[in-house]
Amino acid sequence: MRSLARAALMAGALFASAATPALVKAQLLEIGFDQSPVGLDPHLATAFSTFAIVNGTIYEGLTAVDSSLRVGPALAESWTVAPDGKTYTFKVRGNVTFHNGAKMDSADVVSSIKRVLAKEIASPLASRVAAIDSISAPDATTVEMKLKEPSAPLLSSLATIAIVPKSFETDKDGLQKQPVGTGPFKFEEWQPNGYVKLAKHAGYWSAGLPKLDGLKFNIVPESATRQVGISSGTYSMLPNIDAATALQVKGKPNVKLEETLELAYTLIGLNTSKPPFDNPKVREAVNYGINRAEIVQAALFGAGVPGGPLSPALKEWATDVKQFPCYAYDPAKAQALLKEAGVATPIAVTMNVLPRQDIKDIAQVVQAQLAKAGFKVELKNQELGQFVQDWRNSNFDMFASTNAGSVDPDDYFYRTFRTGGSTNVFKYSNPSLDKILDDARATLDQAARKKMYADAQSILACSGPIAHLTYGQLFTALRSNVQGFEMLANRSLMGLKNASAGK
Numbered sequence: 001m002r003s004l005a006r007a008a009l010m011a012g013a014l015f016a017s018a019a020t021p022a023l024v025k026a027q028l029l030e031i032g033f034d035q036s037p038v039g040l041d042p043h044l045a046t047a048f049s050t051f052a053i054v055n056g057t058i059y060e061g062l063t064a065v066d067s068s069l070r071v072g073p074a075l076a077e078s079w080t081v082a083p084d085g086k087t088y089t090f091k092v093r094g095n096v097t098f099h100n101g102a103k104m105d106s107a108d109v110v111s112s113i114k115r116v117l118a119k120e121i122a123s124p125l126a127s128r129v130a131a132i133d134s135i136s137a138p139d140a141t142t143v144e145m146k147l148k149e150p151s152a153p154l155l156s157s158l159a160t161i162a163i164v165p166k167s168f169e170t171d172k173d174g175l176q177k178q179p180v181g182t183g184p185f186k187f188e189e190w191q192p193n194g195y196v197k198l199a200k201h202a203g204y205w206s207a208g209l210p211k212l213d214g215l216k217f218n219i220v221p222e223s224a225t226r227q228v229g230i231s232s233g234t235y236s237m238l239p240n241i242d243a244a245t246a247l248q249v250k251g252k253p254n255v256k257l258e259e260t261l262e263l264a265y266t267l268i269g270l271n272t273s274k275p276p277f278d279n280p281k282v283r284e285a286v287n288y289g290i291n292r293a294e295i296v297q298a299a300l301f302g303a304g305v306p307g308g309p310l311s312p313a314l315k316e317w318a319t320d321v322k323q324f325p326c327y328a329y330d331p332a333k334a335q336a337l338l339k340e341a342g343v344a345t346p347i348a349v350t351m352n353v354l355p356r357q358d359i360k361d362i363a364q365v366v367q368a369q370l371a372k373a374g375f376k377v378e379l380k381n382q383e384l385g386q387f388v389q390d391w392r393n394s395n396f397d398m399f400a401s402t403n404a405g406s407v408d409p410d411d412y413f414y415r416t417f418r419t420g421g422s423t424n425v426f427k428y429s430n431p432s433l434d435k436i437l438d439d440a441r442a443t444l445d446q447a448a449r450k451k452m453y454a455d456a457q458s459i460l461a462c463s464g465p466i467a468h469l470t471y472g473q474l475f476t477a478l479r480s481n482v483q484g485f486e487m488l489a490n491r492s493l494m495g496l497k498n499a500s501a502g503k
Contacts (some may be wrong), residue, residue: 032235042162056494059162059181085150099186106137111166127415153410184497243303246475263405273427287326289373304472326462334373426465
């Protein structure tokens with residue numbers, strides 16, 4: 001099939017018997033991908049298009065999350081925690097090399113964490129490791145982290161912090177186009193708006209992996225073109241596709257679908273630093289004006305659920321959205337709240353829209369719904385780079401987008417809603433919520449944490465800076481010959497290291 005580039009075939013059948021086994025088995029997995037990455041630095045880029053290409057493929061963390069949403073070892077093979085919960089000692093694997101051939105050791109781990117925490121780097125991930133007071137490398141395979149206070153989400157947070165060579169600790173530019181990690185695949189070439197090509201990391205620390213010789217992320221924005229490509233065999237994989245695309249390829253010969261309820265959510269973001277969304281009643285009115293069940297049907301083709309602040313996939317943590325009064329669609333109630341807020345209607349606002357088809361569809365549905373609730377919303381379709389820039393600079397009234405999820409509520413909430421959080425682009429500040437989030441991340445008692453995050457969800461659901469919309473069913477389309485790939489609810493493609501592609 002065309003999706004697999006086999007160098008051996010180029011030699012022709014006449015020489016097939018003489019080809020070396022390595023050539024015969026050469027397998028480059030052709031992937032149809034919807035967006036170009038926005039840089040390749042794992043500590044700076046936040047777009048899904050970057051995350052999918054680099055997370056678990058080029059880069060790895062000390063820990064990793066598996067398909068059951070459990071946190072386990074990755075570059076750290078083990079760790080111990082002091083009785084007071086404030087000192088973590090990690091034993092780093094001794095057989096890991098970076099893609100540039102340099103041996104990775106504990107000093108690289110220390111510099112990577114310091115890089116994320118450095119104000120000069122301004123990493124949006126900084127909040128995830130803010131609990132670390134000091135970090136040191138007593139020897140080449142030991143890392144010691146001393147915390148300001150106990151941190152329940154530390155191990156899951158570390159799964160999101162890529163380990164990079166210490167030479168990049170103060171470098172803000174070098175990794176954006178030339179990433180250097182320890183993962184199963186190494187960067188080879190990036191043709192902007194064309195493709196990103198990764199090659200097998202021959203020195204990968206896990207014996208026998210990866211099984212593929214490389215990955216090629218072909219940037220194909222048009223959904224129809226990707227559908228034709230997976231059907232014809234031009235592409236062997238369409239990762240993390242939306243429900244509409246999944247429906248189009250479902251049942252095609254030699255194509256199979258993997259699916260899971262994802263941790264990421266769709267949302268309407270509201271800028272609380274300026275009118276009208278500085279008024280909690282206006283934010284509450286937005287929630288009453290949105291019919292989430294209709295969005296699931298109209299934009300997700302039924303493949304999802306109305307979503308609150310936490311994914312229903314986190315069964316231990318998520319509050320049933322039926323408990324949130326503002327989730328009962330009621331445009332009349334929305335208009336009454338706007339009247340109480342003393343604002344003139346219709347409220348004219350602009351909504352920036354992430355350039356992804358399902359988000360564009362959602363934005364149109366929300367625009368129509370909010371028109372009945374007293375809002376006149378102008379949609380602003382942007383290319384990805386401009387959307388991200390405006391997002392980072394809080395240059396918006398509203399935006400329609402999607403946010404990544406995690407296995408721990410702290411990763412959902414702290415960086416996004418805590419005053420001064422590294423991705424709190426909404427400029428939201430609520431001292432009561434801040435205290436809950438501070439206490440919850442420092443509390444190791446599971447029952448107590450659960451109560452705190454239930455309170456946090458109640459605060460955020462109706463008057464927070466985000467109108468949570470849906471959690472979609474996430475699909476990945478694969479040619480039937482692709483084996484061993486395991487899909488993750490957090491959209492990571494780390495499962496590609498175990499994948500193979502037969503005839």
